[in-house]
Amino acid sequence: MEHAIIAREPGGPEALDWVEWEVHDPDEGEVLVRHSAVGLNFIDTYFRSGLYPWPGEILIPGGEAAGVVEALGPGVEDLQVGDRVAYTTPNGACCTARVMPADRLVKLPDAVSDEVAASVMLKGLTAHYLIHDSYPATDGDTVLVHAAAGGVGLLLGQWLRAKGVRALGTAGGAEKCELACRHGYDLAIDYRARDFIDPVMEATEGLGVDAVYDSVGRDTWRGSLACLKKRGSFVNFGQSSGAIEGFEFADLAKGSFTATRPVLFDFIAATDELRARAGDLFGAIADSTLTPRVGQRWPLAHTAEAHRALEARETTGASVLIP
Numbered sequence: 001m002e003h004a005i006i007a008r009e010p011g012g013p014e015a016l017d018w019v020e021w022e023v024h025d026p027d028e029g030e031v032l033v034r035h036s037a038v039g040l041n042f043i044d045t046y047f048r049s050g051l052y053p054w055p056g057e058i059l060i061p062g063g064e065a066a067g068v069v070e071a072l073g074p075g076v077e078d079l080q081v082g083d084r085v086a087y088t089t090p091n092g093a094c095c096t097a098r099v100m101p102a103d104r105l106v107k108l109p110d111a112v113s114d115e116v117a118a119s120v121m122l123k124g125l126t127a128h129y130l131i132h133d134s135y136p137a138t139d140g141d142t143v144l145v146h147a148a149a150g151g152v153g154l155l156l157g158q159w160l161r162a163k164g165v166r167a168l169g170t171a172g173g174a175e176k177c178e179l180a181c182r183h184g185y186d187l188a189i190d191y192r193a194r195d196f197i198d199p200v201m202e203a204t205e206g207l208g209v210d211a212v213y214d215s216v217g218r219d220t221w222r223g224s225l226a227c228l229k230k231r232g233s234f235v236n237f238g239q240s241s242g243a244i245e246g247f248e249f250a251d252l253a254k255g256s257f258t259a260t261r262p263v264l265f266d267f268i269a270a271t272d273e274l275r276a277r278a279g280d281l282f283g284a285i286a287d288s289t290l291t292p293r294v295g296q297r298w299p300l301a302h303t304a305e306a307h308r309a310l311e312a313r314e315t316t317g318a319s320v321l322i323p
Ligand SMILES: NC(=O)c1ccc[n+]([C@@H]2O[C@H](COP(=O)([O-])OP(=O)(O)OC[C@H]3O[C@@H](n4cnc5c(N)ncnc54)[C@H](OP(=O)(O)O)[C@@H]3O)[C@@H](O)[C@H]2O)c1
Pocket: 040, 041, 042, 043, 122, 123, 126, 147, 148, 149, 150, 151, 152, 153, 170, 171, 172, 173, 176, 215, 216, 219, 237, 238, 239, 240, 241, 242, 262, 263, 264, 265, 310, 311, 312, 313, 314, 315, 316, 317
C-alpha cells in the first residue's frame, strides 16, 4: 500500500494527515512514478489553508517531485520503465507514488540529482519564466527581488547575475541577507529591520529599479511601486504575507508602470514549452550557472512540520520531503 499526505478540510498544518493511499494502474498515456523526493512550496500552504480552491473533496498537497518510472500505460512511447523523471503540478505530489500523464514529465539528465530536481521543477521554472517573459531582464538592468533568500529567491539572484542584471534583494534578518549576497544579489536589505525604499533609491542614485519581482504581496506592494523607475515593471507573483489589498489601476499612472500577475502553469501548459524551459533549467544547473540550495529536509510523513517552518519564515532556499 502506498502512503500520502491528505487534508480533509482546509486549515493549518494540523489539517495534514499521513494515510495509506491506493494508486491505480496507469491508463492510456499515463505513467506510474515512484517518488524519491518531493519539493515543498509556498503554494502548498495556499491550497492547504483553502486560499486556493481544491481539485476535489480532499487535498493532497505538493507541487513538484522527482522519481523513477515504475509502469507504463498503453500508448506511452517516449518513456521507459526505470527512467528518472520529474514534474510540477499545482498539487498532488505529497505521496510515495503517483500516476501522471506522460506528457507532463521531463527526463532527468545525470547532472541533476533527484533531490535537486524535486526542488527546482516548480521554483526553477518559475524563475525561468519570470526573468525571460514576465519582465525579460537584460544586461545592465537593475531589479529588486523580495524574499531573496527563499526557494525562488536564491535561484533568481544567481540567474539574474549570470545575465548581467544587477539584483537587489530583501530578506528577513542578517543571516538571510548574507545568504542572498552569496547567491547573486549585489545588495540585500533586511526589510524586517528597516524600510527597503530608501536603500533601493540610494543604490540606484534616485532613479529606481527597472522591475520588481514581488512574491510577498500585502506587506511590500506599495513599497515595490515606490522603488520603480519611470515605465518600470511590477511583477507580482505571490502573496506570502497575504493578498494585495487596495491596489488601484491608477497606481500605475504614478510612473507609467506596467503590472502583471503571472502563474507558472500558464507558461508550461504545452508539453513543448514545459520541456524547453526544463531543458534551459537543467542546462543552467549542469553548467553551474545555478547551484540550487536545499536548505531543509523532512521525512514526507512530517510534511505538517515543514509547512509550519515555511510559514514561520524559518526556511532558506528550497525544502525537500523524502518519502
Ligand atoms: N506565481 C507563480 O508562478 C509562483 C510560482 C512559485 C512560487 N510563487 C510564489 O513565490 C513565493 C516564494 O515561494 P517559495 O516556495 O520559494 O517560498 P519561500 O520564498 O522559500 O518562502 C516564503 C518567504 O516569504 C517571506 N515572507 C515575507 N512575509 C512573510 C509572511 N508574512 N509569512 C511567511 N513568509 C513571508 C519569507 O522570507 P523572509 O523571512 O526573507 O521575509 C519566507 O521565507 C511565494 O509567494 C509563492 O507563492 C509563485
